[in-house]
Amino acid sequence: MGSAQSKAPEQTSEEKLLERLRMIRLQDAGSTGDYISVDRGDPPAYSPRITSLSISAAEQWEKELLEDPKNRLALAALSSNAANDVLRSRAVTISDAQNFNIKIPFEGSPVTNQRSSGRCWLFAATNVFRVAIMQRYKLKEFELSQAYLFFWDKLEKANYFLENVLETVEEPLDGRLVQELLSSPVGDGGQWDMVANLVQKYGLIPQSLYPDSFNAMNSSAMNGLITSKLREDGIRLRAMSQSKDPSVRSSISATKDTMLREIHLILTVMLGPPPSPTATFTWEYHDKDGAFQSLKATPKDFSKQLSDSKAVRACAGTDVHKLFSLVNDPRNEYGRLLTVNRLGNVHGGRPITYVNVDMATMKAAVVKMIQRGIPVFFGSDVGKYSDSRKGIMDTALYDYELGFNVQLGLTKAERLMTRESAMTHAMVLTGVHVVEGKAVRWRVENSWSETAGEKGYFVMSDAWMNEFVYQAVVDPAFVSEEVKKVLGQTPKVLNLWDPMGALA
Incomplete structure (x- = not known):
């Protein structure tokens, strides 16, 4: 894995894809066993490539298609019903049961609900954090405030965007980097390191002290307004930074502060004023034995308790503040530290x-x-081969070949290279079923309420994990020294528009 090893340079991902496609073409051209059939007669007369779609050819395709009874049956079924309902495998649905021989002893409750928002990363992270808090304070049910982190994330993203605008004034406005920055300045999505930034700076509070507002649960209108305002602000800051008037350039900082104050106003009106990170709150609750309890702390102090001896002991020695991200990106060298250019929040x-x-x-x-x-x-890429009603994620769940006589055969690397797949959703793993040392299926805690899956929990096949899981956040104690050393590398920088830059 080390870059200093002496070896011939490997093919790039693009070269591997081209080689794979070339082999497919050779096989389709007519292969028998290990040998490719070659017609040794006279070459066929040259015929120009037809570039337009032929109506007569399409009519002939339809005629031949409908001559097959199987295709007529498929037409009757698939034109009148949802394809995934028709093509769902009954055997897979039965085999993917909620039975696991390794499971965490304490799953947080209640099952959470992000509603019509893209806050899955905040729900997944707080669902990890809350387990330590629930055990420390002996709670039966508990939620951390996702809306609290959501408020500060939006404000931080607005500042992050405006700073990126100022740092890229030499880039063309219609260039790919600036256009990517403009595409979603304050989107709901995020990443583990972004949660870590928020918790370190603003802390955590119980959900009861800052519950969801309407716009936290339905964020599209708020996002649209803030995005429009920030794009307008970005154009203005670019013009100011390129002005030849020194007084205009010197007023950029004050102008940016005014812009952020306007974003703060929108957030405060639509989400409600959040508790101050440094002000003491009083949290009153009943523990699992029914005893009344009261705690006074600041949000920052409350989050620090995740690292105190009681919380670490409750988590069997794990400090959740020290977790880090493993990813599986087959396009890039394993044993390599990766980062994404200009992706972040704080x-x-x-x-x-x-x-x-x-x-x-x-x-x-x-x-x-x-x-x-x-x-x-x-x-993970939750939209692939998944059924949210039944709570199943399995590569064998739908038989598209049966219905359409087509095969989908891209590799994981090829799906990333062609933008067929990316991280779209963050969830939590709480169990695994292992047979003869090999994982068979995994238990998944989602944030789509108890109506999705089996009371909010999904089953993920191990094959699905191989193909569509890209990231897992783990304790450094559970990886080798070789893996931990990778954290000390200078990271390879991926473009902002790279699929690994997708925010869950």
């Missing part, structure tokens, strides 16, 4: 970093976490 804060490893390394660390009793934050 300007000057902790950068987003990933340690790129193979799936065996990632799964081994996750199993150890679950055995220790610690829930695991992970990022």
